[in-house]
């Protein structure tokens with residue numbers, strides 16, 4: 001696909017996305033429809049990696065990135081259209097999303113020309129997968145308390161420590177790791193943002209079994225792991241600023257399609273409620289109505305964040321959105337098992353979950369990852385409303 005300079009007409013672009021998905025999400029990729037979403041990250045991993053490469057070949061990765069680095073320079077509105085159509089087609093959960101949505105924008109903001117030239121082409125082609133090495137056993141919401149250390153010795157950083165909850169570390173080629181490089185500095189000073197190859201002797205990845213019976217995230221141990229001296233984003237010691245830049249873009253435009261998936265899940269829950277008779281229970285009926293209202297709130301909140309000129313929404317819009325969709329989706333999972341009745345308490349052989357059970361169990365994570373609901377409130381209060389900062 002050619003990389004256009006002038007944004008195409010929105011309707012024509014939508015038709016183009018739809019057509020491409022209809023043609024390509026077929027044949028060998030047809031079984032991927034509806035796979036790989038939350039709680040289903042274990043499904044069809046090699047096939048979804050091949051799908052990443054197909055997306056890359058089609059020019060559908062890095063839609064908003066500048067053309068100078070190989071992106072398509074498309075406006076916000078076109079990216080939104082892409083994600084809507086992607087969800088409408090039931091295209092699979094993205095194994096490449098951390099590279100595209102977190103690492104890429106971070107390198108665009110803080111990386112050197114050399115780092116962009118080295119790393120962005122692999123992300124754009126769908127051939128290089130990334131994971132995010134922030135959280136540690138003693139540092140989650142309070143990320144500045146991290147204790148993984150790195151020291152520069154000649155041409156390499158030597159890294160020791162442990163990360164945890166590292167999504168997709170078991171398939172990633174690279175990890176962006178936040179580590180303390182100045183042992184004398186405290187808290188958010190003296191940290192560096194390192195680009196670390198995952199396949200090396202100093203790194204061990206141990207999967208963590210989740211409530212869903214699958215392992216989407218991992219513990220990652222660094223025992224004298226190495227990174228190139230030049231593979232630090234921003235200046236050494238300036239990692240906090242870079243890491244916060246990554247968090248600011250986390251879960252931005254790519255969440256636009258998720259409401260279509262939510263609508264489908266709501267309809268499945270409603271069909272179950274009709275089939276089991278749960279809809280005649282006044283308490284459950286009230287919760288069904290609340291869930292429907294929540295769907296409308298999400299829809300209109302998204303529409304309200306869009307500016308007429310198609311500019312990016314306010315910086316805290318993703319935090320507001322997460323605070324709405326995280327708890328809402330969690331409650332939908334609770335409702336889905338409640339309307340299913342006692343049958344929902346029995347899992348299939350080999351711990352096989354049905355959709356309602358998976359939704360319920362995975363939903364526990366949704367008010368935690370990407371910043372817990374409490375932390376979202378703090379961000380909105382401090383950065384969005386300018387309220388007094390929480391005592392640190």
Ligand SMILES: Cc1cc2nc3c(=O)[nH]c(=O)nc-3n(C[C@H](O)[C@H](O)[C@H](O)COP(=O)(O)OP(=O)(O)OC[C@H]3O[C@@H](n4cnc5c(N)ncnc54)[C@H](O)[C@@H]3O)c2cc1C
Nearest residue numbers: 132133134135140141142165166167365368369370372374
């Ligand atoms: C499915 C999933 C995937 C994840 N993937 C990744 C990943 O790829 N890479 C990565 O680095 N991390 C990842 N995480 C980790 C995630 O970022 C952390 O779990 C999250 O930041 C919370 O940190 P914590 O688990 O240490 O909990 P804690 O920070 O210990 O929080 C415990 C509780 O205290 C509350 N709390 C903490 N501080 C405050 C405060 N100041 N004010 C009010 N309440 C507070 C929290 O809201 C929470 O309810 C993932 C987590 C999940 C569940």
